[in-house]
Amino acid sequence: NAGVTQTPKFQVLKTGQSMTLQCAQDMNHNSMYWYRQDPGMGLRLIYYSASEGTTDKGEVPNGYNVSRLNKREFSLRLESAAPSQTSVYFCASSEAGTSGNRETQYFGPGTRLLVL
Amino acid sequence: AQTVTQSQPEMSVQEAETVTLSCTYDTSENNYYLFWYKQPPSRQMILVIRQEAYKQQNATENRFSVNFQKAAKSFSLKISDSQLGDTAMYFCAFDAFGNEKLTFGTGTRLTIIP
Numbered sequence: 001n002a003g004v005t006q007t008p009k010f011q012v013l014k015t016g017q018s019m020t021l022q023c024a025q026d027m028n029h030n031s032m033y034w035y036r037q038d039p040g041m042g043l044r045l046i047y048y049s050a051s052e053g054t055t056d057k058g059e060v061p062n063g064y065n066v067s068r069l070n071k072r073e074f075s076l077r078l079e080s081a082a083p084s085q086t087s088v089y090f091c092a093s094s095e096a097g098t099s100g101n102r103e104t105q106y107f108g109p110g111t112r113l114l115v116l
Numbered sequence: 117a118q119t120v121t122q123s124q125p126e127m128s129v130q131e132a133e134t135v136t137l138s139c140t141y142d143t144s145e146n147n148y149y150l151f152w153y154k155q156p157p158s159r160q161m162i163l164v165i166r167q168e169a170y171k172q173q174n175a176t177e178n179r180f181s182v183n184f185q186k187a188a189k190s191f192s193l194k195i196s197d198s199q200l201g202d203t204a205m206y207f208c209a210f211d212a213f214g215n216e217k218l219t220f221g222t223g224t225r226l227t228i229i230p
Contacts, residue, residue, distance in 0.1 A: 031216055042120070042207055042220030043161075050216065058217065090161060094216060103149045103211050105218060107161035 002026055004108035006091050012114045013081045021076040021111050023091030031094045032074035033105065034066060036087040043090060049074055081115045088112050118143045118210050122221035129198055130229050137193045137224050139208030147213035150184065150191045155205040167191065203228045
C-alpha cells in the first residue's frame with residue numbers, strides 16, 4: 001500500500017516549456033488535490049477533484065490545467081512554464097463519505113520544480 | 117473566506133521539554149475540522165492530529181495534544197517529552213465541513229536541541 005505517489009521528484013524546465021506532474025493514490029479515495037508550497041507560505045490549493053470526472057479551481061489556478069484520468073490518477077499540467085511557477089508541488093487525496101476520517105487529506109512526497 | 121494564522125515563525129526547545137505551537141483561525145462556519153501537519157526535512161506532509169469542532173474534548177495522539185478553544189478560535193499544539201525526530205515545520209490547517217479544501221497557516225519551524 002504505497003498511499004499517494006508523485007512523479008517526478010525533481011524537474012528543471014526552461015521558461016515556456018511544458019510538463020505534466022503525475023499523481024496516483026491506491027487508497028480508493030474519491031477526492032484528490034494539487035497544492036503548491038512556496039517559501040514563507042503554507043500550501044495553497046491549485047485545483048481539486050471531488051470525484052472522477054470533475055475538477056474545480058482552487059486558490060491559485062492560473063497557468064495550470066488538471067486531468068482526473070480515473071479514480072486513482074490526477075495530473076497537473078503546466079502548458080508554458082514561468083519562473084513564478086518554481087515551487088514544490090504536492091498531491092493529496094481524501095476519502096469522501098460518512099466515515100470518521102472523511103476530511104483528512106493524505107499527501108504525496110512532493111515534486112520540486114525549478115523553472116529557469 | 118477562512119484564514120489561518122501561525123504567529124511563531126520559529127521555535128526551539130531542549131530535548132525532553134514540552135513546547136506549545138500556536139494557531140488561530142477566522143471563520144464564520146460552525147462545523148469544521150482543524151489539523152496539525154508535520155513536515156520534516158524530507159518534505160513529506162504527515163498528519164499529526166485532527167480535531168472536529170463539534171467535539172468539546174481535546175484530541176490527543178501519544179505525546180501530541182491540542183488545546184481547542186472554539187470561542188477564541190484558537191487551536192494550539194502541545195508536544196510533550198520532545199524528541200529530536202520532532203524537528204520539522206508544523207502547519208495548522210482548517211477545513212469547513214463539506215468543503216474538503218484545506219486552508220493552511222504559514223507554518224512554525226520547530227527545532228529540538230539535543
